[in-house]
Amino acid sequence: MSESVANSGVHFDPAIDNSKDDINAYLEGTDRSMYDFRNEETDFYKVQSGLTREIIDQISEEKNDPEWMHEFRLKSLDLYNKMQVPNWGPPIDGLNMDDIVTYVRPNTKMQGSWEEVPEEIKSAFDKLGIPKAEHEFLAGVGAQYDSELVYHNLQDFVGKQGVVYSDLESALHNEYADMVREYFMKLVPPTDHKFAALHGAVWSGGSFVYVPKGVHVDMPLQSYFRLNAKGAGQFEHTLIIVDEGADLHFIEGCSAPKWNVANLHAGCVELFVKKGARLRYSTIENWSKNMYNLNTKRALVEEGGRMEWVSGSFGSHVSYLYPTTILKGNDSDVEYTGITFSGKGQNLDTGCRMVHIGENTSSLVTTKSLSKDGGIGTFRSAIEVMPTAKSSKSSVDCQTLMLDDISRSDTVPVMDIKTNNCDIGHEAKIGRISDEAVFYLMSRGIPENEARAMIVSGFANPISKELPLEYAAEMNNLIKLEMEGSMS
Amino acid sequence: MSDSLLQVKDLSVAIEEGQILHDVNLTIRPGETHVLMGPNGAGKSTLGNTLMGNPVYHVTGGQIFFDGQDITRETTDKRAKAGMFMSFQNPLEVPGLSLESFIRNSLRQQTGKPVRIMQFKKQLEETMALLNMDPSYADRDLNVGFSGGEKKKAEILQMLMLAPKFAILDETDSGLDVDAVRTVSKGIEEYHKRSDGALLIITHNAKILESLAVDYTHVLVKGSLVTTGGADLVQKINEEGFEQYIEEAAKANE
Structure with a gap:
């Protein structure tokens, strides 16, 4: 007991420290939770030592947050400090919260040098054929990257159709400020889980897209071109609103392994699909293999709307990723197409969740997962059909390919069906590459x-x-x- | 040996369950058509697979020379690059890989050069037409949902496109209806004509051989080549069966 106290780095009164026997005597007869509580308290202290109200104040000031956002961050911080890390998925105890705290502290020089970037990341850039100019940026060591021009051209192009495409920080200060306030973290509230709370407190960078009623955006919007915002790839927030009858394809992420000094990615994606609108959200993520990817993505679909997810998850050390779709409106539907590749040292826990609320809603899930070199892949699908969701349909098809005998793959289907009047199907297949x-x-x-x-x-x-x-x-x-x- | 394309010397082959081939000797010269016959379980497919380098079959003795090179320990892809080909008895299904892209990739690997798309597409179309294959098969996933006949035609299509020096046809005619056999046979003729390719045809059926000029016929019984003859041997076996050879083999073992 005294050892664990010493290791926690917390300073105790020497008088107590010396009376070791007294502490043991005190602990005797007390229940286990007493002990657990002490650990929690030391964790709490650690976080407090890093992520404080002062730091949040500084972030807000530096970003010139409106007052409501400043308050939002502070409330999220309180929640973050009170909440527990999830205990049901892959272990995340290798996550060093101190690094993250350091990272979110403003004015800290987080950028390393090109020399510090691991060799395998550099060689992967070459193999993927990424232009040299982008290497430093993707490695997180270059502050500037020539994508700015491409981004502005794209912005001008869709701007002619009345589409708003900007970074979220700017949107907080222009004519869309009220809209951001109306929608920001309403779908993924900071109360959702500890990392959503962290996100609410320290989010930085990300995209804001608004497609006005009836507008069909002719070309996919690609956030690849504007990843150079500070904090992107760490705590970025994507907020997309596709208004009634509009149509958008948004592509996020890129295949280059992004390397960050701090190894936590707790981004957040909120997608609002209005009546009769369609949104396709495609993403290829490839995180460096030290990364804990705890991303939260959610979509809300109104009447007759259609949501399409195309998702590729590569890289990272541990991932928790379960895009959720809430089919709120009648006749709304969602299609989720995803692939996960778990290699050596990786534990990727992915899947999706579909909540059917409206009548005659439909969800179609097609996923593939690959595991190799001892990688662990878990696919969770959660289908919830509410009593209101009469005549709804859901179909889940999950296929796994194991590339050797030492890897692992699990499928965890969960169905919560609260109406008789629906059609639900699930199919899972596990295969191997045949020598023949x-x-x-x-x-x-x-x-x-x-x-x-x-x-x-x-x-x-x-x-x-x-x-x-x-x-x-x-x-x-x-x-x-x-x-x-x-x-x- | 200098004028032979394929030379098999004292080849013995085993699988995990036991020995299959015993001291097989075989010489095939460029452009020759050889037929390999024998009762079920004699080891015909084993010979074909071993020549092609299937790792399931272990060479326990002897050597295989192709084009003057000892390829006994060579990997399958290197053998293919050297000019060998095998039409599979049961072609494998590969979801997500189109027949066209498979052939194009194979060509690229074999030639080491990028394939000229327009020229390739034209040749593919013409060859498919020759084999009475619907052009839509080019875009379909390799062998997935193909009928038995279409699978075999797809094998012959690959042979014609890759134009190997030597092709093993492992029961390419089995399970095919009369029309399909005729089409496959036409494809084999074309291969022979176009590239003067040598053939080792493993078959039970004389029908596929009707329009082909067979140079040699070999009979394999219980893992040993028991006799070799000309084209007339095919006819003889069709009439008399393998009885005589099985008995002879049994006597020889006594």
């Missing part, structure tokens, strides 16, 4: 590693064909690299 198939491809001159990669790409094809061509190509490259194990 590898031999078959090799008999046409294809080397073994390529043959395996082709089989895996084929398995992933239903997902990649949902992506725009250049992203599909990047994803195939990513799969190849993962297969070679050259990125782990």
Whole structure:
């Protein structure tokens, strides 16, 4: 007991420290929760030592937050300090909260130098064919990146259709300030979980998109071009509102392994799909393999609206990622298409959650997961059908490909159906690469590693064909690299 | 040996469950058509698979030379690059990989050069037409949902597109209706004509051989080549069966 106190770094009165026997005597007869509480308290103290109201005040001041946002951050901070880390998923005790605290502290020089960036990240940039100019930025060591110009061009282009596309900070100060206030963290409130609270307190960067009624945006908006906002890839917030009858395809993320000094990503994505609107949200995430990716994504779909998710999860050490769709309006529907690749040292806990509220709503889930070199992949699907959701349909199809005998893959389907009048289906399949198939491809001159990669790409094809061509190509490259194990 | 394309010397092959082939000797020269016959379980497919380098089959003795090179320990892809091909008895299904892209990738691997798309597409279309294959099969996932006949036609299509020096046809005619056999047979003729390719045809059925000029016929019984003859041997076996050879093999073992 005294050792654990010493290790916690908390200063205790020497008088108590010396009377070790007295402490033991005191602990005797007390219940276990007493002990647990003490640990909590030391954790609490640690966080307090880093993430304080003063720091939040500084963040707010630096960002020139409106007063309501400042208060929002402070309330979130209180929640964050009170809440427990989740205890049901992959372990996250390797997460060093001190690093994160340091990172969110304003005016801290977090940027390392190019020399400090791990070698495998650098070589992955080359293999993915990322232009040199972007290397430093993606490695988190370059402050400037030439994407700014591309971003502004894109902004002007869609601006002509009345579409608002900006960083969230700017939106807090222009004519859309009230709209941001109306929607910001309403779908993912800081009370949701500890990392949502952290996000609410320290969020920084991210996108704001508003598509006015009836506007069909002709080209996909790609946040790739504006990732250079400070804090992007860490606590960024994406807020998208597609108004009635409008249509948008938004693409977030990129295939380059983004490297951050602090290893927590707690971003938040809130998507509002209004009556008769359609939103396709595509994302390819590839985090560096020290990263804890605890991202929260949610969509609210109104009557006759349609939400489409296309999601590729690569990289990270541990991921918790379960995009949620709330089918609130009648006749609304959602399609979720996702792929996860868990390699060496990775534990990716992904899935999706569908909440059917409106009548005649439908959800269609197609996922693929791959695991290799001892990687662990867990797919959770939660389908909730409320009593109001009469005549609803849901179909979940989850396929897994194991690339060796030491990897692991689990499927955890949860269904909570509160009406008789619905049609629910679930299918899960686990397979392996057959040696015969590898031999078959090799008999046409294809080397073994390529043959395996082709089989895996084929398995992933239903997902990649949902992506725009250049992203599909990047994803195939990513799969190849993962297969070679050259990125782990 | 200098004029042979494939030379198999004293080849013995085992799988985990036991020995299958015993001291097989076989020489095939460029452009020759050889037929391999034998009762079920004689080891015909084992020979084909071993020549192609299937890792399930272990060479326990002897050597395989192709184009003057000892390829006994060579990987399957290197054998293919050297000019070998096998039409599979049960072609594998690969979801998400189209037939066209499979052939294109194979060509690229074999030639080491990018494939010229327009020229490739034209050739693919023409070859598919020759084999009475619906052009839509080019975009379909490799062998997924193909009928038995379409799978075999797809194998012959690959052979024609890749134009190997030597092709093993492992029961390409089995389970096909008369029309399909005729089409496949036409494809084999075309291969022969176009690239003067050598063939080792593993079959039970004389029908596929009707329009082909067979140079040699070999009979394999219980893992040993028991006799070799000309084209007339096919006819003889069709009439008399393998009885005589099985008995001879049994006597030889006594």
